Amino acid sequence: MSELVTAAMVVIGDEILSGRTKDRNIGHLADMLTAVGIDLKEVRIVSDDEAAIVEAVNALRARNTYVFTTGGIGPTHDDITADSIARAFARPCNYDDRAYSLLEKHYASRDIEFSDARKRMARMPEGAEHIDNPISIAPGFRVENVYVMAGVPAIFQAMLDNVIPTLKTGAKLISETVPSSLPEGAIGGPLGEIQAAHPETIIGSYPKYQDGSFWTEIVVRSRSKAALEEAIVAIRSMLEDIPPRQVAKG
Amino acid sequence: MSELVTAAMVVIGDEILSGRTKDRNIGHLADMLTAVGIDLKEVRIVSDDEAAIVEAVNALRARNTYVFTTGGIGPTHDDITADSIARAFARPCNYDDRAYSLLEKHYASRDIEFSDARKRMARMPEGAEHIDNPISIAPGFRVENVYVMAGVPAIFQAMLDNVIPTLKTGAKLISETVPSSLPEGAIGGPLGEIQAAHPETIIGSYPKYQDGSFWTEIVVRSRSKAALEEAIVAIRSMLEDIPPRQVAKG
Structure with a gap:
């Protein structure tokens, strides 16, 4: 009998908790994981608050094979997921050279300023691996067993399509x-x-x-x-x- | 300035985590709480597992004004919310006399057997107060600051309509x-x-x-x-x- 592979999800965003935005990512992740035989054990929706994100990610990564996060990796001041994940792993959060170049080239080719806000999207915890973003270029990232992805459903789904084939999958239920x-x-x-x-x-x-x-x-x-x-x-x-x-x- | 009133939600059910049922209660609760100035701080979706339910409810009730749960209060073997809430509060879970009579009368009037399964819906933690259920009679219940409600959206919404006017509401955002x-x-x-x-x-x-x-x-x-x-x-x-x-x- 195959090993049990489990997962948890952390949805990050005040807009979900206020009801302003209705989450569309939980159901999609649940469907995708079930299809490949991974048990989604718990989901937490937390606010744009570093302590809340760190607590949820650390509690869930310790007891699941994988943790998936959505939201908070854009260019604005309330996008604090990269810093929070770095804090959870006690790693520095720096500009990632490859992400920086990707974004710099992307904006230059469209004659758009590579603003400080946009540069924020190149920041990630030291040692993180990219999750490609075919839609808006700014990558998600993986640190150990935690996969950090966008909250916009089209981008989340595109990133997840890149992640799923890399996962250890369970015996399908x-x-x-x-x-x-x-x-x-x-x-x-x-x-x-x-x-x-x-x-x-x-x-x-x-x-x-x-x-x-x-x-x-x-x-x-x-x-x-x-x-x-x-x-x-x-x-x-x-x-x-x-x-x-x-x-x-x- | 008014006191900050906070809330958390625990969604209970394997069917949400498998993707089979898409949750429709989180967004509704978020909207309702925002409308009355209560801050929803966190939502957790957990499986039909007593330890998981107890952990989530106890973590969240300690740090929020209110906790709302949905799901797991029906008549079948996988409906373990009443027992789990009783366990979280270290109270016995017994048949509630008033709930028992309500249900007994309800089924008798429709010439339906008051089966052992249906009797399960009269069980609640000792000292719990009812939350009326105008749709299918079996009540939800409140223990201290935890409100236990049905997962079927029409019933959840009807129960919540009974609960909202009883809450201490915050300064509206x-x-x-x-x-x-x-x-x-x-x-x-x-x-x-x-x-x-x-x-x-x-x-x-x-x-x-x-x-x-x-x-x-x-x-x-x-x-x-x-x-x-x-x-x-x-x-x-x-x-x-x-x-x-x-x-x-x-």
């Missing part, structure tokens, strides 16, 4: 969904028994509510196809056995 | 947005100086990328209308002073 018109309350008891009898699976029950009715999606996940199929058979058989009067709303 | 067709790199330097000169404001700069062009939304927040207006004047004047060649893409 396979999943199968059994929709049921029954509400959770009608199936919770027997479903718990099925979970206990099928320890190699993770059985999730997701209540849905639409147009005044409750129904349930049951999702079985496993790293073993055989274990998954046995649990699915047990669930389908359980659903067929529920007395019809349970099918009422509630 | 007012905000004003200045859109700029300039990219962040063109304004980052002078904007940082304006932030330094206007300490009673929080100036955020949010890069936007659309159809190959970068532009910026500058948001000024303050508890003082006068301070906000002074910063806005300074920003508008700064934007007028940027030389036109900076308006290129980049």
Whole structure:
């Protein structure tokens, strides 16, 4: 059986916490990691505050294979992610020569001033490796197991596409969904028994509510196809056995 | 000046971390809290795991005025929020008499069995107060400064509507947005100086990328209308002073 590969995410930005910007990166990262068999264990959204960023990154990098951050690597005064990551690793945060040249050339070719603000985007913790940014050039970076990426979704996604193929991926979790018109309350008891009898699976029950009715999606996940199929058979058989009067709303 | 009122949120559920369900509650809570002047300081998304829930709730309740949780209070085996909150407060988790009667009556009136699974929804930490649930009856609950609510967005929103009027609200943060067709790199330097000169404001700069062009939304927040207006004047004047060649893409 393959090693379990885990990940955590730190979303950095006051604009998410104020509700002004709705995050679109968490769901994308979750989908991408699940697709390659990496377990996303925790996400934290923190403000543009060095102490908060350092605490979250240090707590999560110690107990996960990978940590991914989004946000705070642009050119303005509230972009403090590079400094905060440097602080988390107790490394200096300097201009990176290669990033500096890349940006200098990029702006020169467009006849745009390479301002002090834009130069900030060349700063990163000493020893960091670049994550290429095909959209706006300013690179993200990696320090040990921490991948620092942009918050703008198009740029985050482009950077992540460069990162995913470099990751150690886990045994992929396979999943199968059994929709049921029954509400959770009608199936919770027997479903718990099925979970206990099928320890190699993770059985999730997701209540849905639409147009005044409750129904349930049951999702079985496993790293073993055989274990998954046995649990699915047990669930389908359980659903067929529920007395019809349970099918009422509630 | 009013006391600062802060909040944190714990989103509980494997389905969010796997990407299967996209969270719709974080943005809603953020909007609601901002509207009443409460600062949302941190959000954590954790899995259906007691130790993870206890750690997040205990870390956040100690340093915030309020903590709001969503998810994991339904009738199935993976709904472990009530037990986890009880554990976080070192209280027993028992059937709550009033919740039990509410649910018993609700199901009896619809001729639906009050199954052991459904009875689970009457369990809560000893001494918890109910948060009414007008949609599916099973209440959320409050223990000290922790508000435990459903994950299904319609139910979460209905519960939150009952909670918001009971909260101590902060001095409301007012905000004003200045859109700029300039990219962040063109304004980052002078904007940082304006932030330094206007300490009673929080100036955020949010890069936007659309159809190959970068532009910026500058948001000024303050508890003082006068301070906000002074910063806005300074920003508008700064934007007028940027030389036109900076308006290129980049």
